[in-house]
Amino acid sequence: MSSMRERIYLSSPQVTDIEIEYVTAALRSGWVAPLGPDVDAFEAEICSYTGTAHAVALSSGTAAIHLGLMALGVKPGDDVIVPTLTFAATAFAVHHAGANPVFVDAEEQSWNLDPALLNEVLTACAASGDLPAAIIPVDLFGRTCDYAAITKIAARFEVPILEDAAEALGSSCNGVSAGAFGKAGVFSFNGNKVMTTSGGGMFVTNDPALASKVRYWSTQAREPLPWYEHKEIGYNYRLSNVLAALGRGQLSRLDEMIKRRLANRAQYEATLGQLQGVSVVMDPPWGPGNAWLTNIRFDALLHPDAPEAIRLALEELNIESRPVWKPMHQQPVFAEAKSYLTGTADQIFADGLCLPSGPNVTEADIALVCDTIVGVLNS
Ligand SMILES: Cc1ncc(COP(=O)(O)O)c(C=O)c1O
The missing domain is CATH 3.40.640.10 (Type I PLP-dependent aspartate aminotransferase-like (Major domain))
Structure with a gap:
């Protein structure tokens, strides 16, 4: 396949x-x-x-x-x-x-x-x-x-x-x-x-x-x-x-392409938002975003291994997903830099994942991604 x-x-x-x-x-x-x-x-x-x-x-x-x-x-x-x-x-x-x-x-x-x-x-x-x-x-x-x-x-x-x-x-x-x-x-x-x-x-x-x-x-x-x-x-x-x-x-065509991204995120939310310990990150209350990449987070206690297991399962199906940006204070090149930390970025990096989100992604593609995620969480 x-x-x-x-x-x-x-x-x-x-x-x-x-x-x-x-x-x-x-x-x-x-x-x-x-x-x-x-x-x-x-x-x-x-x-x-x-x-x-x-x-x-x-x-x-x-x-x-x-x-x-x-x-x-x-x-x-x-x-x-x-x-x-x-x-x-x-x-x-x-x-x-x-x-x-x-x-x-x-x-x-x-x-x-x-x-x-x-x-x-x-x-x-x-x-x-x-x-x-x-x-x-x-x-x-x-x-x-x-x-x-x-x-x-x-x-x-x-x-x-x-x-x-x-x-x-x-x-x-x-x-x-x-x-x-x-x-x-x-x-x-x-x-x-x-x-x-x-x-x-x-x-x-x-x-x-x-x-x-x-x-x-x-x-x-x-x-x-x-x-x-x-x-x-x-x-x-x-x-x-x-x-x-x-x-x-x-x-x-930007507004039309952003509409597609918003629709993609809404489709993820409709399916994955129902699952326990999974959340689709939506816009903050101060303003609508462009839904550039749909981000999901997993409850670290309920699903500690989910992000990497899901990434690998998607990769097996030739679907790209990616961890959230690795924080700069964790990057070897910035080891000497000053940092003021609360642990939030580290937690987001550990339990977040970016899903296929572009305007070329179809409803069927998103359904397949969601099915794969549900499959991994139930395994
Ligand atoms: C947050 C952020 N800043 C800066 C850049 C740099 O932009 P460019 O790739 O056009 O140099 C990017 C993306 O590549 C980015 O995601």
Whole structure:
């Protein structure tokens, strides 16, 4: 059976004739060189989708975090607060900026930065006269952070926020779009995200000075002179016009693709939500998410071995599933980093699992995943 059927992926990209038309038009227009009208239009469309004033299309979300930190004035040797429960790129970008990630644990509801702990950490840092240069809250798996709490705490200590909304385009918190909190925000258009440019990212902000700084660094820090003149170190981080065209096609179908993800999660919830000791993680009360990846959790006492046993049983059927991001404080590369922990991220990593969630996943696929999970739990 597994050899007959195509693999069911966690989150595979979906490309239709619409995207093919956009990319073909870009190629026919001759704008194959980096930058061009599709980049400008893509930036404008992301601004209008997210309600932000400025957007800069970049080669990746990681590049956007890197330049975003520099634009916020983060300097080599500074500390930057990062949730321990995130994908490594958040912390890697801090390193690229020469700064040190300081890891803070998660809260249970959204799995994002714990506001109470953040407040404690900043209070202690302020007392020792050693505040971090920035905070990067991450909207994990498409669920926004508790921004009502986090923005208030950050403002009290005057520490700027750079929002890592790489996974959260289309999500919101109290009616405001993901990416629009803090001084600036970042999206990823990597192949596994809610929409893709095959690889790419976007920096968004309401501050024109931040946008122009990021734009400048991302195009090799060129001075506006006839010859190549450089007063600062630059980067080659811009998105190509052809990829921006793909992004425009995807963005035109984003709401429809998010609807599919929400329907997928609802189908999982309808079946798995009935089982004892199993929960499907839904949106936090402060705002609807994009259901990027459906996450489930198992009661550690009732089903201690379930996540790995289920992952292996699904793999046997050629179905991809994956543990939740392994916390950064557990990563060998960050063994020396400072961490403030409650044990929540470790627990989520131990008892969570990500299930096939993309727009290509069918009702029959989800039924098969659910049957397999029920089978393992009953064995
Ligand atoms: C939370 C988070 N931050 C940053 C990134 C980095 O984005 P990119 O792959 O576009 O560099 C990703 C995804 O890859 C992510 O999931």
